[in-house]
Every structure is written in structure tokens, then in C-alpha cells.
Amino acid sequence: MQTKHSAVGRDADFIDAAEKVTGRARYLDDLSFPGMLHGKILRSPYPHARIKGIDISRAASLAGVKAVITSADCPGIRFGLDNPDVYMLAVDKVRYAGDEVAAVAAVSEEAAEEALSLIDVEYEPLPAVYHPAEAMVPGAPLVHEDKPGNIAKIYEIVRGNVDEDFASCDCVFEEEFGTSLVQPCYLEPFGVIADWEPNGRLTIWTGIQSAFHARAEIAKALGIDPSSVTVKVPYIGGGFGGKIWIRNFHPIAAVLARKTGRPVKIVLSREEEFIASRARVAAGIKLKLGMMRDGTMVCKEAEIIADNGAYSWAAPKILLNMSMRTDCLYRFRSSRTVSRLVYTNHVPTSGFRGYGNAQMHFALESMVDICARKMGLDPVEVRLKNAVRSGDTTLHGWKLRSCGLSECIDKAAAAIKEGRLPGEEAGGRIRRGVGVACMTHVSGNRGGDNFDGSSAMVRFQEDGRLLVYSGESDMGQGARTVFAQIAAEALGIPLSDVIVMPVDTDVSPFGYGSYSSRVTTVGGKAVLLAARQVRDQLLKLAGKLMNESPDRLEIRDGVIFDRLDPGRRMTVAEACRAGIRTRQAAELTAYVTYDPPTEGTDSDYYGDYSSAYNYGAHGVEVEVDTETGQVRVLRVAAAHDVGFAINPKGVRGQISGGVAQGTGWALCENLVLKEGVLQNPSLSSYILMTIKDMPSIKPIIVETDDPVGPYGAKGVGEPTLIPVPPAIANAIEDAVGVRLRDLPFTPEKIFRAVNPQLKEAGK
Amino acid sequence: MNVQAYLTPRTAEEALEQLGRYGGEARLIAGGTDLMIWLKRKKYTPRVLIDITGIDQFRRLEFTGESLVIGAALTHAEVALDGGIRSLVPVLAEACASVGSPQIRNIATVVGNVVSAQPAADAAVALVALGAGTEILSRDGRRTLPVEELYAGVGRSIIDSTREIVSRIVVKAPGPGSGSAFMRIAPRQALALPVINVAVVISTAGGLITGARIAIGPVADRPFRPEGAEKFLAGVPVGDPGAFAEAAGMAGRESSPRDSLLRGSADYRRHLVKVLVRRALEEAAGRVDACKEGMPQ
The missing domain is CATH 3.30.365.10 (Aldehyde oxidase/xanthine dehydrogenase, molybdopterin binding domain)
Incomplete structure (x- = not known):
């Protein structure tokens, strides 16, 4: 394998490693905007309680506080995936110790923190359920009034004739096992900055594994069109699945930003990461x-x-x-x-x-x-x-x-x-x-008959360096490096000439995101196909410039040469300079949407x-x-x-x-x-x-x-x-x-x- | 946090003068690894912090003829890595090396470990086993008290850091024929509070134990000494495994660990006391010869 390939199949340092270890890489909390406010969320101390009243007046009058919101300030929309069951701020009752009750935007984190302590919430504690077996017992307290028996989902999946097969077995064993609650504990606490643009669109910065899902879910929570939302992804300090989906703080920041007319940043504390993460x-x-x-x-x-x-x-x-x-x-x-x-x-x-x-x-x-x-x-x-x-x-x-x-x-x-x-x-x-x-x-x-692919855009710049765009996030697992290796391999250019762009849902091609261990396989395949298309474009251009048939040309180490007469050559950079923004009007750009050849379920x-x-x-x-x-x-x-x-x-x-x-x-x-x-x-x-x-x-x-x-x-x-x-x-x-x-x-x-x-x- | 001034006195006298000047609104800071957390949680709300780590006399580690003197500004790393301490009182070097992580050990002071008054503070547990004393300075003068007597409850020291300074710790040199050891069980190998920790110091003569001091944490509101086990050990042959097991059993019965969701049941933790006391006694006994040379000069 080592001899066959120039860029893939070889140990590569992550292309962003130097930025990260020197502290230059910008994560969400490194970003700041003029006039930006700091948001904090008040959380329930009770696992189950009715909210009898919330008095925000003391918090709202604290110096530096620009907005205090409760569910009354938010769209009354329940959002989520299979079971849309959550309001961004609790309506009527809280369902776990950590549930979001109110939120504050202030000029500093300290002021926001202090304001939280001035919000007066009157709770009436309710009987709670702490074990699934207890929760299923008829008459047990209901977590959601519209979910009888506290059942969130039931599956019964049968293949073959299992009873007949058990009867024919020499030995049948039965055992019980239990698994525990654990948190992903990524290094970078999850967070968001929300800002409403003058044109009415919402920009969200967040280190999320799935930017396009985030765009759809944030829009759903706010009751607006997904196309009115831009999600921009800075560097992500680990996700491990815990940052695939949005949290309540994403739409909460958007509501605070709308109310104040200023950008609002919310970054979870480590304590919140434990009590209120997934x-x-x-x-x-x-x-x-x-x-x-x-x-x-x-x-x-x-x-x-x-x-x-x-x-x-x-x-x-x-x-x-x-x-x-x-x-x-x-x-x-x-x-x-x-x-x-x-x-x-x-x-x-x-x-x-x-x-x-x-x-x-x-x-x-x-x-x-x-x-x-x-x-x-x-x-x-x-x-x-x-x-x-x-x-x-x-x-x-x-x-x-x-x-x-x-x-x-x-x-x-x-x-x-x-x-x-x-x-x-x-x-x-x-x-x-x-x-x-x-x-x-x-x-x-x-999952059913859904799209399960990815898309990629690959574009040469006039100096021969290549931009790769994908909708799939790099949460630290090395996706950017893998994409760069694939593009470099397909195009015969050095790895250092490939730049993998950050995810921005207005710019990046559509991708589902980094989950299901799919990014290299599906996202990488889209990059490969796009790079191959650009290679064809580049060889066509070079053929014209070199007065040679494109199928006699090859690219290696950034040099295009005639396979039968290797002395005839030009660099990729020379071809790009001659082709881009000249009368050649070369495109040297490809946008590919790829869906793998699987059936679905x-x-x-x-x-x-x-x-x-x-x-x-x-x-x-x-x-x-x-x-x-x-x-x-x-x-x-x-x-x-x-x-x-x-x-x-x-x-x-x-x-x-x-x-x-x-x-x-x-x-x-x-x-x-x-x-x-x-x-x-x-x-x-x-x-x-x-x-x-x-x-x-x-x-x-x-x-x-x-x-x-x-x-x-x-x-x-x-x-x-x-x-x-x-x-x-x-x-x-x-x-x-x-x-x-x-x-x-x-x-x-x-x-x-x-x-x-x-x-x-x-x- | 509402700290308005950060002072860096050069002498103990200057530090005392500054404490006096702010009349209770100033608090001492050394490593700050506990204090900074307490300030954030508003356990204390001083207006002024007085950093004593720049005071030369507090930076000294001295072996006098019969004592080891540890200045108030010395860190866990400095004590853990000192060759003299490692050979003479390994129990203290091992305890200091068990605290936190390299970053914490490089800044947290041993005196701070005592004044924070946590019942399982590793260095403090070792110092109690060593029978260490402290020198306390205030505007009223100088007094001395054993480490053991500085405790007023969990996380509460009798030392008032808005008024007085623990300037140094004095450890009387364990004589020839002594041995010591420190052991702990924690949920991970670094950055973890102990489930149980144990420090043991024994003196011997002619193959018999002449005196034993054992300190255990966290099984009481301060480092705990099982006096029955200590008394039992006096006169026991140095290499008697049955006697060590007997003493360890007594120490376990004398201890009162609590049920803890995070640290384990009282019952299990009492079992761990027995295991660690026995192992520490065996280890200390094995070191008796190694400590024969006595104090480095």
C-alpha cells in the first residue's frame, strides 16, 4: 500500500495540530463580537416540581442586565427528534434537577451570574420517578402528562422463529446486565453565540458535530425557516456524540439576542455539563x-x-x-x-x-x-x-x-x-x-429511505492551492486531515497545498455531520469524487496549455507531465495561474453530492x-x-x-x-x-x-x-x-x-x- | 470575588503588620489551590490578599541536629523531591507526592495542606503520624502547637489566617531504628482525594517496636490516631506479621468511616483501613535499617 499511494495510507500529523497545540486555534469561547452579551441559564434544583410563579423584577433591575427571559418570552414550541417533548424554558413544571427555567443576558458573566441569584421562582415539589421500573408502574407520577406509563418508545423486533429455535438448542442461558449513566466529558464545554443580522437572518456560532441538523432544529425551536439560519462551526474541543444535537441553550441564546438586539454568548460551566448535558x-x-x-x-x-x-x-x-x-x-x-x-x-x-x-x-x-x-x-x-x-x-x-x-x-x-x-x-x-x-x-x-450521503466542493485557487469544503465537522477526530489526504491523493498534489475549510451552512455543501462513524466513509467519498472531477478539469486545461491530449497527462507532487515524455511538464500552480481569472475561464471547481449504494430499512x-x-x-x-x-x-x-x-x-x-x-x-x-x-x-x-x-x-x-x-x-x-x-x-x-x-x-x-x-x- | 489589593511582604514582620493594618479584612495566600476555590464560592470574602511566598525565611528547608524544619512557603513538590526527606522521613515524601497533580504540587504548600484542615489531606496525615509541631506567629508573639491540635472540625482550623501565620513545621528527627510509610487508596492514580489514607511511623530498639504512631484519613473530622493499636504495638517484635495484622484490626475497629456514595460503604472503608495499616506497618518495618544513618548534616 505504501508504494501505491502518495498521501493516503501514510501517517499524517493532523493538519490543524500546530494551531491547536500553540493555542492559536479559535474555539467558540475565543470568539467575541462588539456589544456581545453573556447569557446564563437558571436551572431547577428540583427533579420534579410545579412552577407556581417566577419573579424576575429584582434580576431585571440589576446593573448590567439587559434581558431576563422565561418561557413567556419564548415561542411555545416543543422541539426534539422522534419525541418533540421539550420547551427551551420550562413551561409550568420542571422535570429534572437541571431543567432550564429562566435565562439572563448581561454585560459580563459575573453580572449574569448574580442576576440568576435574584430570580425568584416559587416551586411546588412533585412526587418523582427515579427508576424506569417504578416509572412504568400504573399510577406512577408522570414525567410528561401526554406520555402514559412514562413510555417514550417501545420496539419489538423479531427475526426468524425464535421460540422454535430455543426449543431445539442444547443449552439455553439467561443473564441480566446493567449499564450506568456517564457523560462524554469533552474538554471544551458546549456553547453558542447567537446574533440576528440586519437582514433578519440568524447567525449561530457553535462547535457542533452536525451543523445542518442544528440549523433545522434551531429553526424548529424558534418557529422560523431553516434557510433563515446560518450555523458556523469554529474548532471543536471534542464531542464524542454529546455535541451532535442542539441543546436548549441554542434557541435560548437566539431569543436573548433578539430581545437585546445584541450578540449573546452562552458557554456551559463544567458543572452544567454534568447536571444538564445528555x-x-x-x-x-x-x-x-x-x-x-x-x-x-x-x-x-x-x-x-x-x-x-x-x-x-x-x-x-x-x-x-x-x-x-x-x-x-x-x-x-x-x-x-x-x-x-x-x-x-x-x-x-x-x-x-x-x-x-x-x-x-x-x-x-x-x-x-x-x-x-x-x-x-x-x-x-x-x-x-x-x-x-x-x-x-x-x-x-x-x-x-x-x-x-x-x-x-x-x-x-x-x-x-x-x-x-x-x-x-x-x-x-x-x-x-x-x-x-x-x-x-x-x-x-x-434510517428508512433518507439521504445518507454527503457532499463536497473542491476548488483550485490561482496559485495551485486547493480549497476543500465539506458539511461534516471535525470535532478533533481528524476529519480535515483525512479529507486533505484524500484530495491530495486524488489530485497528485502535496498535502500542504490542501486547505480544508470550516463548516458554514451557507457556504459548505450539505452534510449530515459527524456521527455514526460515517465521516471518512461517506464524507471522504464525496471529497474523492469531487477531487476526481477537478482533476479531469485540470488535465483538460493542461492539455490545452501543453498542446497535448489530456489522457496522456499525469499529476504527481504538484507537477503535470506527459506520461510518454515526462520532460514535457508544467506545475499545477502554473496551470491554475494560466487558467483561473484569465480568458481560459477555467472552472477548476466541482460540487458533488454522493449517496452510498445502500437500500435503507x-x-x-x-x-x-x-x-x-x-x-x-x-x-x-x-x-x-x-x-x-x-x-x-x-x-x-x-x-x-x-x-x-x-x-x-x-x-x-x-x-x-x-x-x-x-x-x-x-x-x-x-x-x-x-x-x-x-x-x-x-x-x-x-x-x-x-x-x-x-x-x-x-x-x-x-x-x-x-x-x-x-x-x-x-x-x-x-x-x-x-x-x-x-x-x-x-x-x-x-x-x-x-x-x-x-x-x-x-x-x-x-x-x-x-x-x-x-x-x-x-x- | 472582591479582592482589591494583593500584597507581597518580604518579611514575616511585614506580613503581620499588614494583617494588623487591615484588621480581619486581609487573608494570607500561599499556593492558593484551595483558597482560590473558596473565594469563588464566597466561603471567604477578603478585601486584601497577602502572599507570603516571597518571604525568604519561609522558603527554608533545614535539617538541624535533631529536627527537620519546613518553611511556610515550601511546596509539596519541594518536600517530595528532597533527598534528605526521602531517606529520613519517607512517609512525608510519599504523602506529599500523592497530592493532586504535578501542577498542584508545584504550587500548593505543605503548611497550606495543614491549615486547610481536611481530614484526609495527605501531607497533614503524615505530619500527624510524625508528631510534627508548628510555629505560629501573630502580633501577640510566637507560640508552638502540634499539627494534631490545629483542627477544629472538617475544613476548620484553629488558625485564623486573617490574624496569624503558621511560619513553619518542625518534625523531630526519627531516631536510628525508626521506619515510616504512607499508603492511600484512591479512585484513580492522580488528582483524586483518597478513599482511605494511612501514615505510619515506628521506632524500634533491639528488634522490638518501642513506639508507633498511626494516622488515618478520612475516618474522623481530622487525621485520626488509633491509640489502642498504637499502644498494642509497643513491645511487639519488628517482623511479626501476626501482631501487625492484630494492630491493623484494632485500628480498623477504632476508626469511624462514614457511608459515602462516592467513596464506598463505611464497612468496606473500615476494611481498607485494616489493609492499609497492615501494609504500611510492614513497609515501615522493612525500612527500619535503611533509616539507621540518621539526620543528614
């Missing part, structure tokens, strides 16, 4: 697996009850992924999943790296080990025996045009066995073990809906201190089928990040709620791992040359997190013989599991 959907999962004695997995049944929190956002879609995707990991004959998403008075949930798929992987990939062990089989062998393969059509209709699952399992399992530390130390007090788990995910997601969610399907496997070695329950993850061997690594360095970065986030989820991250109120809303009490907690990581890149993606590439962003928690659970069982079924695996839980005889440990 957490990962936590789920209780009952799983039933039917197997034959030889290890063949036959059928799977799942019952999911998931905590939606107070508002829905993307949670229904997340539940759908949770309900289905793992069925496409193995060659199941049948499956049935019944899943319920239930409103509670908890923080709302939404997208977070893995988008529901990670939760069910924890359950299934733990289950595979449990069942294999019970049957006396090697869990790795069981996985290999059942793994889906290239050419398969899975239970839900995915057509696997490329699939490196078996290779990933083989390589991860082999790598983690190499160089192991002793299984025991300190007289058995320290025990070590290894575990493997695998994963599948998507590279795009059509029918009304029963069946169908081939992603451009490509990603597979991977992790091997993990852990060390458990049986006396304290502390676990250290020592090593991770992470094998991922990425189709083709356009930027191997970027892939390795994704693997490190996914392992860090996945290990944190497994061992220490956890939103601890007490009667709906978050107990650890800070980075000192919500335990993210630091570099000192990181295992050593061996990244293994598996390439399967996908027939659809650009140069054979598939996504890798979300997949790197997905297998981590079950692989750790499997390794812990290997080390100490206990099975942990509920995330996170805190030292106390492990201690109690390892020492069940010590009922009262301290006595």
Missing part, C-alpha cells in the same frame, strides 16, 4: 442465548428497559441500535428483542460514542464468555466459530461487503497472550487474567442501511488486588477492521481514545444520583481516568479493502470504545473467577464479589 442511555438488559453443544450460537432474545431521563432527544434511536446491532456480530438464526424507553426525572440522555450499541455489546460479549465457560468451551473459539464473514447477509439484512471480524479476533487474542505477567503474585493476593470481546458498528446509517427496520460495517476485537489483561478489589487494566490489544487506514496515525489515536473512554466507563466513571440530584458534578468527583491509569495499548490495524468507501476505508471512531467494558469484565472473571454484570466495576463491588463470605468486611 448522558449515555443507561439500560437494564435481560439476555437469553440459545446454543448447541459444539458452541454454535443459534438464537438470542433480549428484553431492555432503558432510562430515557426527562427528555428524549436521540434516545429512541439509541434504543433501536441497542436492540439490533449485536445481532449482526454472529450468525444467529433468529432473535427477538422487546425494548422500552422510559421517562424518569433524571438527566436527559442522548448520543455518546457507540450510540446504544455499546450498551448491548457489554451484555452480549459478557454473555458469550459466561456461556462458553459454562459449556467448557474456549470463548475465543466460540466467537470465531460464529463470527459473521465477508459476503454474509446478517439477520437484519446488512450486506457485509467487507468483514475482518475473524482476523481481528485472532490477532487480538494472540497479541494479549504474548508477554503476559504471572497469573498470581504476592501469595495470590494479586491475580491477573485476560479477556477478549468483539464488536460491530456502522459507517453511516440511512423497511418499516420493520430490516435492510442494508450502512455504507460499510465495522468490526473489531480487543484483548485485555487486568490485575486485581483481591484484598481491596482494585483493578488495573495492564494491556489492551485492539484490532480494528478499518477497511483501509487513510491515516494510520489517526486510527491509532482513535484506538487510544476509545480505550481510555471505555476503560473509564467500565471502572470509574459514573453519574451518582441521589433522588434525582447529581452528587458528583465536577471533574474532581466524577472520576475520569488520567494518563497514569492508562494501560499500554497495542493497536492492530486490519485492512479489508471495502468496495464502497474511499480507497477501501471504513469508520473507526465509535468502534474503539465498544468492546472495552465486556473485555475487561471477561478478563476480571479470568483473573478472579467472578462475573460482574453491572457497570461500573468499582473496587467495592469487586471486593464483595471476590470475598462473598465477608458480609461485614470491616468487623
